Amino acid sequence: VYIDAHEAGILDETWQMLDTMLPLLPNVKALCYECEGVDGAAVIDTLAILRNKVKNFSASADLLATLGPAS
Numbered sequence: 001v002y003i004d005a006h007e008a009g010i011l012d013e014t015w016q017m018l019d020t021m022l023p024l025l026p027n028v029k030a031l032c033y034e035c036e037g038v039d040g041a042a043v044i045d046t047l048a049i050l051r052n053k054v055k056n057f058s059a060s061a062d063l064l065a066t067l068g069p070a071s
Contacts, residue, residue: 007037010046015053022057029062 022028031050035043051067058064 005037006034009042015049018053019057022053023059026059026061028058028060030066031063 031054033043033046033050035046038046054063055067
């Protein structure tokens with residue numbers, strides 16, 4: 001049983017699904033991370049993971065462009 005509670009951590013299976021799907025979705029413009037009730041430090045950590053996954057897996061030029069210039 002999985003309860004869609006935004007304050008719960010992101011499951012490994014969800015991260016795996018994102019890794020699998022990002023290369024297949026060249027028209028994705030944004031990702032939505034719902035984090036109501038999550039500690040601020042955990043939100044920052046999760047946003048860093050999401051940014052890294054977009055950088056490494058996304059096939060979307062529009063989504064990659066949201067990351068700004070390569071550093």
